[in-house]
Amino acid sequence: MIRYAGVRVGLGLAQVLGVLGIVFVVASVLPGDAAVVIAADDADPGRIAQLRETLGLDRPLLTQFGDWLTGLIRGDLGTSAISGRPVADMLASALGPTLTLAILALLVLIPLAVALGVAAAVGRGRRMDRVISGVAVAFYAAPEFALAIILVAVFAVGLGLFAPTAVGASGPLLMQPELWVLPVVVLVIRPVCSLARLVRSSMITALESEPTRHTLRLGVPLRRVVWRHALPGSLTPATQHLARVTDWLLGGVVVVESVFALGGLGQVLVSAVSSRDIPLLMGLVALFGSITVTVNTIADIVAFRLNRTAGATA
Amino acid sequence: MNPVHRSILSSTPGLSRRTFLGLGAAAAGVMLLGACGSGETATSATSIPRDGGRLRAVFAGGGAQEVLDPHKTNLYADVARSNALYDKLVEYGDDLGPVPRLATAWRPNGDATIWTVELRPAVFHDGRPVRAADVLYSYQRILDPKNALRPRASLEVIDIARSRAVGDRTIEFVCARPCGDLANVLAAFGAYIIPEGTTDFTAPIGSGPFTFVSFEPGRSFVAGRFDEYWDGAPHLTELEILTAPDETARINSLLGGQVQYADDLGVTSARTYETDARVQILRSPRSSMSGFAMKVDRPPFDDLNLRRAMFALVDREELVSTVLGSSGVVGNDLFGKDAKYYAGDLPQRRLDLDEAKSLIRKAGAENLTIELQTTGATNGFVEAANIFAEQAGRAGLRIDVKVGEGSTYWTRTLDEGVLSSFRSGAMPIETHVAQRMLSTSSKNYTQWRRPEFDTLFATASETTDEELRARAYKQMQSQLYTEGGLLVWGFSDGLHGLAPNVAGMAQNAPSNTLGYARFDKAWLS
Secondary structure, X not given: OHHHHHHHHHHHHHHHHHHHHHHHXXXXXXXXXXXXXXXXXXXXXXXXXXXXXXXXXXXXXXXHHHHHHHHHHOOOOOEOOOOOOEHHHHHHHHHHHHHHHHHHHHHXXXXXHHHHHHHHHXXXXXXXXXXXXXXXXXXXXXXXXXXXXXXXXXXXXXXXXXXXXXXXXXXXXXXXXXXXXXXXXXXXXXXXXXXXXXXXXXXXXXXXXXXXXXXXXXXXXXXXXXXXXXXXXXXXXXXXXXXXXXXHHHOOOHHHHHHOOOOOHHHHHHHHHHOOOHHHHHHHHHHHHHHHHHHHHHHHHHHHHHOOXXXXXX | OOOOXXXXXXXXXXXXXXXXXXHHHHHHHHHHHHHOOOOOOOOOOOOOOOOOXXXXXXXXXXXXXOOOOHHHOOOHHHHHHHHHHOOOOEEEOOOOOEEEOOXXXXXXXXXXXXXXXXXXXXXXXXXXXXOHHHHHHHHHHHHOHHHOOOOHHHHOXXXXXXXXXXXXXXXXXXXXXXXXXXXXXXOOOOOOOOOOOOOOOOOOOOOOOXXXXXXXXXXXXXXXXXXXXXXXXXXXXXXXXXXOOOHHHHHHHHHOOOOOEEOOOOHHHHHHHXXXXXXXXXXXXXXEEEEEXXXXXOOOOOOXXXXXXXXXXXXXXXXXXXXXXXXXXXXXXXXXXXXXXXXXOOOOOOOOHHHHHHHHHHHOOOOOEEEEEEEOOOOOHHHHHHHHHHHHHHOOOEEEEEEEOOOOHHHHHHHOOOEEEEEEEOOOHHHHHHHHOOOOOOOOOOOOOOHHHHHHHHHHHHOOOHHHHXXXXXXXXXXXXXXXXXXXXXXXXXXXXXXXXXXOOOOOOOOOOOOOOOOOOOEEO
């Protein structure tokens, strides 16, 4: 177990480093750079050349990457090419909203998806199952921005139950449910559907397996069989899917942040890429990379514990 | 000179999504009509200004990368913050002519190489007076090539090393060459006055109507009333400038009462809420010019026949009604409609397919495929390009629309390709010509280089004789009209939303002029 975890963590670190290198190269070969972006429609070539020099973009790529890595080792993420503010500060202020939303979304998502999946599996083929499965497929097909716009129109602008956006809000997001209820609902709807379907199908397999049927024949109550015997084993695929959902949530769902003006990591990512702000982008990649690797490592270890033969498939 | 309408950081560009957002806005509108049937008693703005209150305004903004350095002003949110904290010497009025601000008078010597500028009595937020030395420092900072600041191109006619303070409130500007209209230079985009020695903008000090309170980039900027403001203290106690890159978020925050001003709305939202009691629509007329730039120095557009064919085949009415909705007027292939010196007497061009076909034949371009470069990052570009390509098809010309990436669009289309989507914010015709139409212009998107045209411009910009200048502008525009490479099909209004209780906003100010994004005369009733 410990040896397995150690290998996973080491592998994760190597993955983060590899991704950093690749992203740096890809970002560098994108057409244009921060100087071009600052100049925008004022594309005076002389001014762009001067900006490039001021920003140090005229140095060789390897030097730029080397400087950045040296900084990273000392715990310094550098400063944004566009705003000149420390990247760490910019990430810290965007991490709050994203983390809050992701955690709230997971708190709603996991129990709801498991409950729905189990209910559908136990009542498989009957009306309960058909309703849950039908609704799940329908919602899964709806894009987030469509859901967001409709929910805001009805519940915020129309009925005034929630704030339509987070424009002008201050203070921690967590303390202001009127700001986060709608975004969390939008974030949760699709993963609930996919996760519930996964739980349902592996539960069905588990319930129909010979050991489970035998346990039932021995007179153990259905409820106990479902929660104690069938569920733990059938959560393995769900755990790994959940890890991917978590990455997706932490990446900040760009559309949700944008429609609700939440200013989280997704927004920072969009602006870092479109403005060719390489220091900011690299900071984000380092953060995302670490989060992804951590979450997936945890998921693998959990899956390994739930079902020792599943470790290899990660 | 012309901040882009949708921020370059616009989150998710794409036609399909925008179209959907439009539908969403319409859906919200329908619900609203139901919801506010009984709420018609909405307070109409009273005519007697009322003091106090906090006005919150939301702009497109640049997210976490925003800064408070007024000389780096780029997007509309920057303009709003700079207008709150700082002043310029001169501003553009509704017709893009000069309006005195910190400067009260500007007088040239005989050959317009030296200008004497008088300052009004005004104070910075920390109580220090605004002096000639502050003006010189601000301009030095802008003109230092190392700083690579945007207003530099406009101010470069000033020889700052030889310019000097004659007294505390009198400056003598020496021009590198005769400068017939210095006021236009002093009003340049971003040419704000900061106190001498300023290098740090974390708690900025200016002479503007509001004083700095707090700033969280990408979220909020708060400023308070400056009681000593030379133009009279604002009515508002506080002004908060917020940012949201998404237009849906801006209009929703206005509908939900979270803000009282929403900048830069789309045509669909404006139309949906025009008759809604919860929103007043404020227009910035002719804020933006829309067109296509043909490069006249290379095939196929080095052939005048083909350029004239393009002028004849474009259906301006169709473009304006489809792309700009009700918020625009047709153009006549010239920049600066309704601005000072605009050649409004040239005949309005109309669709003439027969003429276009015969010109295309003459140019031998029947089987030609021309690539049109555009980008999804600027609102309306792709739509206009597709419609234009279809119109060209009716005249037998094949235009292939190529949608490129937004961040580097302006640099790329400056010298690559032959035909590209083009737009520009409002600015004086002089600035437009200086930056885009001269042999030496750094942003010559049509590659229009004519020595005789340059000479005309030199005459216009160096003379102090108003009549001579007007004549020269007329001649220049007539050349551009007949032979130029800029196809201007429309001018659109900037569209903004106001809460019903906001009054005192300038009603006819194009973007980038004195009345735009200024809240010192506004009040909440």
